[in-house]
Amino acid sequence: MKLSRYCLAAGLLSVSAPALAQSLTPTETQQVDKTVTDALAKSGVPSASVAIVRGGRIVYTNAYGKQAETGTTRDDAPYQIASVSKQFTAAAILLLQREGKLSLDDHVSKYVPGITGGDTITIRQLLSHTAGLQDYWPQDYSFKAMATPVTPQQIVDRWAKKPLDFKPGTQWQYSNTGYVVAGLIVEKVSGQKLLDFLKARIFKPLGMTVYDQDLAVGPGFPQGYGRAALGPVRPVTPAAHGWLYAAGELAMSARALATWDIARLDRAVLAPADWATQETPVKLADGTTNGYGLGVSTGTANGRRFVEHSGEAVGFLSENIVYPEQKAAVVVLINSWSSDAYQTIAQKLAGIVLGTPVADAADTAVLARVRTAFDQLRGGTLDRSQLTDDANFYFTPTTLADYRTSLAPLGAPTAFVQTGKARLRGGFVNRNYRATYPTTTLSISTYAEPGANGKLEQLLVTPTQP
Structure with a gap:
């Protein structure tokens, strides 16, 4: 919630x-x-x-x-x-x-x-x-x-x-x-x-x-x-x-x-x-x-x-x-x-x-791993070793296909930044991001295990209103 x-x-x-x-x-x-x-x-x-x-x-x-x-x-x-x-x-x-x-x-x-x-x-x-x-x-x-x-x-x-x-x-x-x-x-x-x-x-x-x-x-x-x-x-x-x-x-x-x-x-x-x-x-x-x-x-x-x-x-x-x-x-x-x-x-x-x-103000943070996962989703591939069991459960073949078919035509975003600050919740670290394109903007919500190499528990992409 x-x-x-x-x-x-x-x-x-x-x-x-x-x-x-x-x-x-x-x-x-x-x-x-x-x-x-x-x-x-x-x-x-x-x-x-x-x-x-x-x-x-x-x-x-x-x-x-x-x-x-x-x-x-x-x-x-x-x-x-x-x-x-x-x-x-x-x-x-x-x-x-x-x-x-x-x-x-x-x-x-x-x-x-x-x-x-x-x-x-x-x-x-x-x-x-x-x-x-x-x-x-x-x-x-x-x-x-x-x-x-x-x-x-x-x-x-x-x-x-x-x-x-x-x-x-x-x-x-x-x-x-x-x-x-x-x-x-x-x-x-x-x-x-x-x-x-x-x-x-x-x-x-x-x-x-x-x-x-x-x-x-x-x-x-x-x-x-x-x-x-x-x-x-x-x-x-x-x-x-x-x-x-x-x-x-x-x-x-x-x-x-x-x-x-x-x-x-x-x-x-x-x-x-x-x-x-x-x-x-x-x-x-x-x-x-x-x-x-x-x-x-x-x-x-x-x-x-x-x-x-x-x-x-x-x-x-x-x-x-x-x-x-x-x-x-x-x-x-x-x-x-x-x-x-x-x-x-x-x-x-x-x-x-x-x-x-x-x-709202934006706050930059570490996003290399999230950006990599986002790019993988655009290509229809996903390194599941970087995901928790629940995240792997979420990314079914149908879900993964929807990500690929909807994101691939957009190409690479012109900007990819974190919005807001990282917050601890449910044992995970929550960070949100924004991917900007010439004609649209996407919001990316993530949860990850604590630590630099923590696995992703969530990576959801939604459209953002202008």
Whole structure:
């Protein structure tokens, strides 16, 4: 599941307060429609569903494109929101703390036995990705085990009982595993299934229709799609039941997610102090922070605070950004996990509401091995000794052929650079790159084992919006 994307919220210019209280003008509505339809046309993403909050109310919702191979496109269709779900799991913990049934500073071993470091890891550290538990899904594809149903306890047994990646509280590393443990804590303390607890305490009071994403498949639901490099867009096979759970188990419409955003703006459902706790960046032992709170990323740019999270499920990507002081929010849901169109759309819609975004900075790094692998893919060959077992599982003959047939005609890129900084996740090092051509730009997402000669766990190529 995707990491949060700070760049979308971080560079917006100021606009006057009266403009933020208005509904979209006809011109702005046209800009929104053009933004989404252009992004879908250029990226090949089948569909998008968007919602815009302005002045503390929903002023626009719409759905575009093809949501599934059959059926109609509806703006109330529930897309899988994946890691955007984490803020709801964190909210459940905050509700239980408010009732005196647990504390964020309780140790995990009090509720879930057998976890490595459970006597020192706190619930707060689970929710802030500072516990040191290894992430069970750092890849941006379905690894082999995801074809088989799993229970939360099985995820815990396989990943949460490994040696810790670091001493709790000393580093930040995104970990879906920590949220699985948090979900088990909610269920043990509340005596209810996590989704049942959320429905009773949050979704029903707010009038939100929400689904278990494992069940949001088939007729009437959006279908997930993907593509290998620039190959054809194909329907993808969902993960077997159980893999997202408390780390990303929810499916809902863009309007429903915007309704939750308004609850955040209004400080409804949760106590105001609990909203503030969720949005307060958690500090490491050395006093530093990257702005992540409890299930949300936070930050300030140009004097404006934002609360944000993105999500990735099999065949789906989502972006949710809230601007508390401006009473504004942007929700973008797409049914493909092979394009950054969701980010492009969110960035441009936020620009319509708040101002013009600033380009994200790039950071150069070591890329010789990645460039070699990229060139091999263009030629239809791949040195599989440089890949992990999961990466070799991903590059099937069909996938490899799609890479070759779509990349080879482009020739060699005119530029190949790293974007952003390397980050540790799930025991791997994540680096992202951009390959530039005269008429197109490609994004390359990689994970590799640590060390200069670490094998590649992931190398995915997707088109990048201009």
